[in-house]
Amino acid sequence: xxxxxxxxGGLVQAGGSLRLSCxxxxxxxxxxxxxxxxxxxxxxxxxVAGITSGDMTNYEDSVKGRFTISRDNAKxxxxxxxxxxxxxxxxxxxxxxxxxxxxxxxxxxxQVTVSS
Numbered sequence: 001x002x003x004x005x006x007x008x009g010g011l012v013q014a015g016g017s018l019r020l021s022c023x024x025x026x027x028x029x030x031x032x033x034x035x036x037x038x039x040x041x042x043x044x045x046x047x048v049a050g051i052t053s054g055d056m057t058n059y060e061d062s063v064k065g066r067f068t069i070s071r072d073n074a075k076x077x078x079x080x081x082x083x084x085x086x087x088x089x090x091x092x093x094x095x096x097x098x099x100x101x102x103x104x105x106x107x108x109x110x111q112v113t114v115s116s
Contacts, residue, residue, distance in 0.1 A: 022095030
């Protein structure tokens with residue numbers, strides 16, 4: 001069974017940093033894009049960053065220059081380095097993999113809380 005497991009969330013002060021990890025177990029055929037989403041209470045899930053099979057990256061405007069998405073294929077792990085965190089970054093962060101054959105796969109989420 002395919003599983004995506006996030007880790008690295010926690011409570012930090014504004015201006016601090018966290019690195020989120022997403023480990024993929026099992027096999028997902030034909031992944032086109034992987035990415036990170038986040039969801040704050042009472043709000044819809046929001047796309048944050050994505051990375052393609054060719055390592056092209058893109059970011060939501062509010063996190064550009066602060067967040068960096070990357071992956072290590074040998075470790076089957078994707079990362080989100082988050083610097084200069086702001087209270088508005090507080091959310092549950094979800095790892096996502098998208099396959100043209102199998103659809104979307106999601107992790108269980110990891111809580112990021114940024115205090116002011």
